[in-house]
Amino acid sequence: MRRSSPRPTALALIAVGTLVACVPRGEPPAGRQIVADRSSTPVGFVPSTGDGSTRVLVMRVTQDGSADLSVITLDDTGSAPVERLLASNFINFANRANGALGGNCADTDDRGRLLVLTDDSANPSFDLSRIDAVTGERQDLGPALACDLSASRRQLLVRDRDTATLYDANDQVTSLDARQNSFIGEDLYYVSSQHQLMRRSADGAASMLADDVQSFTVESTDSGPAILLRRSTSDGSTTSGATTSDSMLDVSTETETPLSFPQNASVSLSPDGRWFFVSDWQTSASTFLDWRTGEQRPIDITAEAGSGNPSWRPGRDEVWFTAIEPGGATTSVRTPDGGAFDAVLWPVQENQLDTQTGSIFTADGTYVFSVAPEPPAGAPAIQVGSADDPSAPRFDLAPAGSAVFGYWRLADGRLLVSSGTVVSEIADISAVDPTTGDRSALGEQGQVLAVGESRSLVNQHLVEHAGDLTVFDLATARATVLAPEFAVAAVVEATGGDAVAPGAGVAFRFEARFPSPYDGIWLTTAP
Numbered sequence: 073m074r075r076s077s078p079r080p081t082a083l084a085l086i087a088v089g090t091l092v093a094c095v096p097r098g099e100p101p102a103g104r105q106i107v108a109d110r111s112s113t114p115v116g117f118v119p120s121t122g123d124g125s126t127r128v129l130v131m132r133v134t135q136d137g138s139a140d141l142s143v144i145t146l147d148d149t150g151s152a153p154v155e156r157l158l159a160s161n162f163i164n165f166a167n168r169a170n171g172a173l174g175g176n177c178a179d180t181d182d183r184g185r186l187l188v189l190t191d192d193s194a195n196p197s198f199d200l201s202r203i204d205a206v207t208g209e210r211q212d213l214g215p216a217l218a219c220d221l222s223a224s225r226r227q228l229l230v231r232d233r234d235t236a237t238l239y240d241a242n243d244q245v246t247s248l249d250a251r252q253n254s255f256i257g258e259d260l261y262y263v264s265s266q267h268q269l270m271r272r273s274a275d276g277a278a279s280m281l282a283d284d285v286q287s288f289t290v291e292s293t294d295s296g297p298a299i300l301l302r303r304s305t306s307d308g309s310t311t312s313g314a315t316t317s318d319s320m321l322d323v324s325t326e327t328e329t330p331l332s333f334p335q336n337a338s339v340s341l342s343p344d345g346r347w348f349f350v351s352d353w354q355t356s357a358s359t360f361l362d363w364r365t366g367e368q369r370p371i372d373i374t375a376e377a378g379s380g381n382p383s384w385r386p387g388r389d390e391v392w393f394t395a396i397e398p399g400g401a402t403t404s405v406r407t408p409d410g411g412a413f414d415a416v417l418w419p420v421q422e423n424q425l426d427t428q429t430g431s432i433f434t435a436d437g438t439y440v441f442s443v444a445p446e447p448p449a450g451a452p453a454i455q456v457g458s459a460d461d462p463s464a465p466r467f468d469l470a471p472a473g474s475a476v477f478g479y480w481r482l483a484d485g486r487l488l489v490s491s492g493t494v495v496s497e498i499a500d501i502s503a504v505d506p507t508t509g510d511r512s513a514l515g516e517q518g519q520v521l522a523v524g525e526s527r528s529l530v531n532q533h534l535v536e537h538a539g540d541l542t543v544f545d546l547a548t549a550r551a552t553v554l555a556p557e558f559a560v561a562a563v564v565e566a567t568g569g570d571a572v573a574p575g576a577g578v579a580f581r582f583e584a585r586f587p588s589p590y591d592g593i594w595l596t597t598a599p
Contacts, residue, residue: 101541101555101582103596106144106153110591114579115141116165117565118205119184124148126565127205128579129186130155130593131162139163141188143205146595158203159210163189166219172198174218175231176255182225189216197232202239213237222255227274229253229260236262241274248272254290256297256323263288269301269321281326282319293345297323300341320363331363340382342389347408349382349391358382360408371406385459386437403442403462415462417442433459434481439506442466456487456506467509474500480523482546488528490520498534503546514544522564524572527598531559541580543572543598552599558584564598572598 111133118127128144141162145154163169166177166187177187186205189198197215204210218231226241229250236250238260250262250270258274261281269282286302303318320329333339336353348361349371358371373393383392390411393404403417417440432441437459444453444466454476457466469476470491477496480488487506492499501515518532518539526546531539541559543552554562565577576598582590 099556100590101559101580101594101596103554103578103594104146105590105592106146106579106595107155107593108589108591110583110587112593113561113581114563114593116179116563117577117579118143118186119180121184121206126577126595128563128577128593128595129158129205134160138191144593156205156208158186158205158208159188159190159201161190161192163191163198165189166200169198173200173216175220175229177219177221177228178225180225181221181228187219187228200230202228211243213239220253220255222258222260222274224258227255227258227260229255238272240276246276252287254288256290261288261290261299269299282321282328288321291320291341291345292343293341295322295324295345298345299323301328329363331361332366333361340384342384342408343387344389347389349384351382362408369408369410372412373404373406383432385440386431386433386435388437392432392440413462416445417462434487434506441469444468456504458507465509467504467506469504470502471500480520482523483525484547488514488520488523488546492517497537501528501530501532503549512549514546514549515542518542521562522571524564524570524576526570527572527574529562529564529572529578529598531562533557538583538585541578543578545599554578554596555580555582555594558582558590574598 106128107130113131114128115131116129118129124147126146130142130144132140132142134140138160139162140157141159142155142157164172165179166173166189167179169189172189180186181202186203188201188203190201192199197217200213200216200219202211202213213230215232216230217233220229221227228239230237231250231253236248236253238246238248240246248262249264251265253260253262260272262270263285264270267283267285268280269285269288270278271281272278282301284303288302289300291298291300299321301319301321319331333350334352338351338353339348341348346362348363350359350361358373360369360371384390385392389407391406403415406412433439439456440459442455444455453472454469455466456469458464469479469489474491474493477490477492477499479490482488482503486503488501488503490496490499490501497519498517499519500517501520502511502513504511514528515530515532518530518534520528520530522529528544528546530542530544532542533539538558538560540553540557541555541562543554560581560583562578562580564572567573567576577595578598579593579595581593584591
């Protein structure tokens with residue numbers, strides 16, 4: 073006799089198994105689900121307007137592969153979220169354009185309006201728009217290769233290939249003949265196509281400060297900003313060579329001081345803005361030059377000792393050199409007043425450590441990074457120690473064999489270090505005391521997303537870009553998991569200058585391995 077088919081029971085078990093597989097293990101993510109789909113990612117918060125609403129910016133991938141930018145508004149009554157489309161073909165915000173835009177821009181201007189890039193295939197440049205995320209009002213600013221905001225963020229300059237447009241504090245529009253530009257406070261400085269250095273003040277008054285200018289850079293000095301000018305000759309080449317400049321222009325007095333640099337020289341300005349370090353490539357001689365008085369003080373250091381990249385120490389008039397010799401490396405330090413000392417120290421080159429300040433020193437100049445004299449096999453052992461006393465003990469930033477991917481200076485003086493043996497997206501995170509070498513773990517196999525005064529946000533235990541979204545208390549190392557296992561992106565609402573303040577909003581994307589009711593964007597707060 074034929075037995076009855078067990079298929080219905082088997083199908084029922086398969087269906088139950090599929091349902092169970094769709095729901096991640098453990099508790100749901102923390103907070104409130106505000107978007108329920110697998111195609112949306114939080115990209116920021118709209119600055120608070122004080123109306124009791126929280127606004128989360130969301131990027132959603134469309135069926136044709138492009139992206140839309142929307143804002144999700146939640147009021148304090150707990151009513152359903154309201155979504156408004158802000159822009160289609162969204163690329164990025166102006167200050168996070170991954171090199172697409174040059175200049176100095178931020179996500180928002182002084183009124184909280186978003187500066188948004190979109191992609192129009194008809195234009196070789198990205199299109200820049202200014203959007204009010206609260207009202208949805210949009211101002212298209214056209215194609216852009218660079219944008220700059222004044223210090224107050226009330227003025228905006230947008231440059232494309234052959235055009236420059238200034239939007240002032242009253243949204244008045246002015247076309248300018250600007251080939252290079254920089255804001256100093258609220259004053260705009262720019263070089264015209266006729267090689268004139270122009271200044272335009274916030275009230276619209278314009279004046280010419282110098283002519284025959286090829287380019288300029290803004291330098292910080294002890295008496296205020298100054299402009300380093302590079303002159304051009306009639307054939308378009310520079311009179312002083314490829315790496316030198318011709319004069320300094322004092323911004324406050326509009327007086328110009330000629331500089332006499334060797335034709336083949338590299339120059340850099342001291343932190344206080346008084347001394348140039350001048351290195352002549354042809355003679356191998358180095359000099360300190362007081363640009364205001366013309367006084368020169370030769371540096372007693374050999375060409376070999378100066379073979380490495382010289383670095384000014386932040387906050388001090390000290391130039392650090394490295395001599396690489398068969399027996400090792402020696403660091404030499406020289407000051408304009410004749411101070412000098414040598415140390416057996418091999419400073420880290422900038423491309424070996426993402427210091428976020430472009431320096432082998434911490435931003436305040438207190439500590440210097442170096443390579444261990446006898447590094448173990450594998451990754452070089454990068455160490456940190458006192459810059460005041462290079463002979464003092466030095467401490468490893470990362471365990472032996474690990475590469476250092478970057479660091480953040482914490483409010484208590486420690487360094488939050490990202491390191492590992494694979495890639496920077498999957499790193500172990502620890503806080504290192506540069507005075508003792510003491511280390512405490514603050515995340516593993518993950519990525520640092522934000523660092524605040526007392527908290528850090530880390531997505532750790534990453535597998536295929538998803539992990540445990542965790543807030544760490546920097547003082548106690550206490551960890552609070554906001555989303556287990558399947559968090560793939562997160563943003564924090566900045567509060568009073570603190571990037572991860574207690575109680576700050578945290579929006580994150582949750583995407584389980586299989587479709588799940590938990591999928592989407594969630595909103596919670598940092599503990």
